[in-house]
Amino acid sequence: MNWLAHRWPIKKRTQPYGGWTIHMGEIxxxxxxxxxxxxxxxxxxKRQRPMCLARFIAGQRAVHPAVVLVVADxxxxxxxxxxxWCGYDVMHLMDLPAITLxxxxxxxxxxxxPTAMIRVVREETLPGLGLTAAPDARRPKLRAVA
Structure with missing residues (x-):
């Protein structure tokens, strides 16, 4: 079973564009x-599947060296x-800023x-994102365990 379709159903939307009809899948x-x-x-x-975050970043040379943030608004x-990174399966949201997953x-x-998403940016662009720390100081700390 495709967990993506179960967790987040993909809705089809069509839009006329000149002589074309554009078919879009949205979550x-x-x-x-x-x-x-x-x-x-x-x-x-049918081919749409979540991808390993590490594999996705490896294919995005424009963001190297990459910083991966979890953001909400x-x-x-x-x-x-x-x-x-290998522990996260992601889907690319095409129209959001930077690389949002x-x-x-x-x-x-x-x-x-509930609106948490992953944003991948180049390390040097991190200060210019204008993000503020979450108001809840008790948020979990992400760390690797052996």
Whole structure:
């Protein structure tokens, strides 16, 4: 079973664009896939699967050296160290700033923040994000265990 479809159903939306009809798959109103043909959309939907965070970042050379944050709106909830990246399965939300990813585990780690998402940025751009620390100082600390 595709846990993504069970946890977050993908809703199809179509939009006319000139002589085309664009088919978009969305989760929580955020686009995760798009096609100009219904059959192509169906094929992409069948192949749509969450990806290991480490593998996703490896394919995104533009963000190296990468910093991985858990954010909710303008709040910074935590940072995920590289040794824990393989423990997160993610889906790329195409229209949100930087590289924003949906992750069930990020939301499970921060249950008080139901809109928690992962944001991947270059290390030098971190100060310019304008994120503030979450108001709850008791948030969990992410660490590797042996």
């Amino acid at each position: 929580e109103g955020n686009r995760i896939l798009q096609a100009t043909d219904g059959g192509e959309y169906d094929d992409k939907l 303008a709040y910074r909830l935590g940072r995920i160290p590289p040794e824990l 949906l992750s069930a585990k990020a939301r499970a780690v921060f249950p008080a923040w």
